[in-house]
Amino acid sequence: MQLLIFGATGGTGRQLVVQALAAGHTVTAFARSSAKVATQHPNLRVVQGDVLSYPAVLAAMAGQDAVLSALGAPARQKDDLRSAGTRNILQAMEATGVRRFICLTTMGIGDSKALLPFSYKYLLVPLLLRHAFADSELQEQYIRQSPVEWTIARPATLTNGARTGHYRHGFPATERGLKISISRADVADFMLQQLHETKYLRQTPCLSY
Template identity: 70%
Template sequence: MNLLIFGATGGTGRQLLTQALAQGHTVTAFARQPSTLPPAQAGLRIVQGNVLDYQAVQQVLPGHDAVLSALGAPGNQKDAVRSLGTRHILQAMEEAGVRRFVCLTTLGMGDSKAALPWVYSYFLVPLFLRHAFADSEIQEDYIRQSQADWTIARPATLTDGPRTGRYQQGFAATAKGLRMKISRADVADFMLGQLHDPAHLRQAVSLSY
């Protein structure tokens, strides 16, 4: 497929990029700072731009089969990178006639809130991640209201561990025995897997070991 990846310079975005190329996809990486990406290689096109600039998003989107987003920002950053960037992506997708959208958010959104460990609910989120979580909630609202064929990935705490292909997905917020962490490589594995699997179409899917 001809894929467009937003947030390709982040940890999960880099895994999406690497795995997508290894699977034989053609990839466009849209990045504000392309110099932080791997060198150009077969199947990879790098486009410099800011997801908060709608015209830049609008120009890069036509001709792609699917869009993957791993947009993120520091937890205390107040800029609406996730929500406004996603709104721009979805609007440009609709204009270009591109329907498949797989997006990274986080465990703790919507009906997965109860799955968060108490240290997140009562300490980390209120003190350090409040802006990030609020922006992600708005981001998910935009996705749900869109006409796209979307899937949302909601991972637990991200790690830099290897890709295992063995993880829990779509569990209830009350599920027991979860480790509440997952590698970025396995999150990318899940996200790319959705391109050919309609099982989670228009669903938000929790991920963890």
């Protein structure tokens, strides 16, 4: 498939690029700084641009079969990168007829809040991650309102561990025994699997070990 990946220089985005290429896809990596895309491959094209620029996003969208987004920002960065960038992506998809969108947010959004440990719900999120969570909530709102064929992946705390292929997904908010962590490599594995599956079409599965 022809895949367009946003957030390609972040931890999960890098895994998406590497794993997609290994699976035989042709990848367009959209990045604010092309120099930060370390991967080199004959099936990789790097497009330098700002996701907050609709014309730049629209130009990269032509000819794509599906879009994956791992947009993120530092916890203390108070901007609307996730929501505004995603809104541009969705509008460009509608304009060009690209249908499949797989997006990364986080466990704790919406009805998954109950899965978070006490320290996250009452300390980390309110004190350190409040703006990031609010922006992700708005991001998900835009996605839900879109006519594209979307899936939102909500992983637990991200780690730099190995790709195992063994993790839990799609569990209810009452699930117990979770480690509340998962490697970025396994998140990328799950997101790429959704290119060929419809089980989580227009759903928000959580991911964790």
